[in-house]
Amino acid sequence: MAHRHGQPRRRGPRAGHHLPWRPDARATQHVLAHLRGARGGRPGRARLRAADGDHASARPAAAQRPRSRPQHLVHRRPVHARGPAGQCVGGGRPALASLLARAGGRRLCLRPTRSNRRRALVLPGPPRAPKRPVRSRNVRILVVITKGEAGGAQTHLLELCRALAASHRFLVLIGGAESTPLGNALRASGIEVRAIATLGNSLSPTGALRTVARICDAVQSWAPDVVHLHSGGAGALGRIAAGLCGVPAVYTVHGFGFKDAVPPPRRQLALAVERLLSPLTRHMICVSHHERSLARRLPIPSGRVTVIANGIADSPLRAKPYAARGAVVMVARMAPPKRHDILLAALCVLRSRGLELPPVVLAGGGPGLPALRDMANDLGLGSLVELPGDLADVPALLVRSQVFVLLSDHEGLPISVIEALRAGLPVLASDLPGIRTQLDDGHEGWLTRNNPTEVADALQRLLTNPQMRERMGAAARARYERDFGARAMAARVEAIYQELARLPGSGRTYAP
Template identity: 45%
Template sequence: MSATSAHRPRIAYLITNSEIGGAQAHVADLMQAMRQNADVTLLAGGDGHLFASAQAAGIPAIRLRMLDNALSPVRAVQALRELNTALREVAPDIIHAHSAKAGALGRVAGKVLGIPVIYTVHGFAFKPAAPWRQRLAARVTEWLLAPLTTRLICVADGERELARSLPIAGSRVSVIRNGLADVAERAHPGAPLRRIAMVARFAHPKRPDVLLEAFGQTGLAQCELVIAGEGPQLPAIRARAQAMTPAQVALPGSIHDVPGLLASSQIFVLVSDHEALPLSVLEAMRAGLPVIASDLPGIREQLDDGRCGILLEDKQPQTLARALQALAADAPRREALGRLARQRWEQQFGLARMIQATWAVYQDTLASAPRYRASARQRHAQN
């Protein structure tokens, strides 16, 4: 990957929250890689770990105080004004927006300021499994904003299928699957079963409650269940875990050493009502862990239609309990599924593939907006 001219493009990465999460990890990887050939800036709400990641990499960052997930129209207008001010200061060639609210405000700001906007959809909110009010609001919003989207990036083929219902040309829609850099830590799933892990935010659409109840039905007395993550449902799940017998359940909150946790586990689980292409599943595949997960389109893509993992036919605790018991009793199968998952990750979900494909979208976007690019150079010179 290399810049095509002496001018280094300016890219503003925009995301609603700076907390720890899959989309935030995705943005951190993009910023770190793209800074070799572009001047990148982070714009985000909150005061989370993403700002620390940017600072450690020497990447300028602007905290947008009014940007959050609140549904208040007044606050949205205030956030848009704040965003416009920040974008005038940064004068980017491209806005690359992530997450729903940042994606909405970013596209409006891009239209007002004449800046091309690339929007990465980490999961459309109008999936059939979402509550109907959410589906309706999300579909109307995305339908209205589609004409303001210079390029739309979907992280899975299933998301592109949903995008076909929007008024945006197919030539402006790309599928770039999430990717991860490799790490040294590896799991040993064929070892005696000592730990089952799930890494997820304790909030809809994740279902740690299903895993907790299923684990209680397995009778795996010598095994520990670890569910790592933060979120509004964590206190309620902790209360339920404390009442369990046996009580070998750990809920450590957010952890920074996810590779270490996965390397010490023999099975990974993700239960969810809906997903796009979850990074937690990719992290488990990278570690060489067998994965048990909800049968959703994006996860089906990751696990190659179940060839390198177990897809749950429903979200009933007894269904998951049976799958856990079957893997617990079959170390060779755990070993085989873990090996196949690792091979699938190597072939399809490495970081370099994602970075190269995203850079190509940037280059194509800039090449198709020559008038803006010329005016941007003038603004850069003035700044």
């Protein structure tokens, strides 16, 4: 049969020539209904969906567009089907319908060929193979922290180094004396530690310059990939040294110094320093969303700020808060912003109400320890309150306790509260933004204002209700298991290390 332009019409292969079986009549009618609906009787750019056993559900396009060509011309136009391998698998109406029926619901489309005289049915190709994950590497991390005494930032650093020491190398620079609780614990874990006597929270220009020089010497001699900084003094001087040496710096914020509770002169100075050092911060880690909201005041891109909650490794020791006799314990450094004085005043309120008081243990060191001991004696609580100083085994202390207390003017994400949650103790704490992310009021414990009467009321509810202590202790343990494990924290920090280690300049030394 001749074409209307005088050229012979090309026919496709015999229907079903390359197929092992012929389609049913319903599938054939479904395909023809779509082919007839194209303009001028030619196959249009229609997407054909072939679902198993549902060929009659497709809307026929012939009822929407007029047909200007005889039906027999449309029927005789060959349609070639191309499979995933790019080869013609059949021609004609039955072959096309068979291919649609075998597609099993896949989306198929008609595409014009180069000659535009026939249409090829193209099956979607196989899915692309996923990209290979970036291979991790052993990263050399230089860690700088202001002090090596017992505290939340020090516990966080110790847990992080222990979790990643098997796959990465650490060198920790600690301000102060050669022998500190943090330094001794790190050395016992096989991590190299060096002391910097001039590193501290003092504002001495000479000491600051010497500290920057010592950090630069460590960067040049040890060639780290990343410099990780903890706490305010180390965070400021360490970022300057890392910027001089061209090594990316990570700064973990355990608590900004420009919070509203900080005195105005100190708050303004801390904000000015952070704004000046923001360009030298390659990545900032905030321990809570409240600290993240404060970081929005700084000129640092939001993509370089990450919230990673503190985490600690699990311990098999569990407290029994429902026990009839147990201690009320507070583990905190005896220095601002901690408020041990409010707890002592609340104990006096409970004594005036005739309540029998349990033993009270105020663990922790600091410059305020002598004054706090004198205050307890003056209030007549000397025989009731125990002040053991810094303790190496805090979990053993929490096991023999029934209530944990933390009163403070401002906090980041206190590690001591996480330790109490891990032990399964109900928590009585100051109502602060960082602590609100650790426990819910009335569920894992009580949140209160820093008022002796309100603290006494909440403490009395806990001491006189063993069932409440047991219920809150179980909820506290569940909260720890859900949110504050060490593995999740270490994995997220490790991902930041791996990202920064691939930047240009990592692992090289530069003259300051």
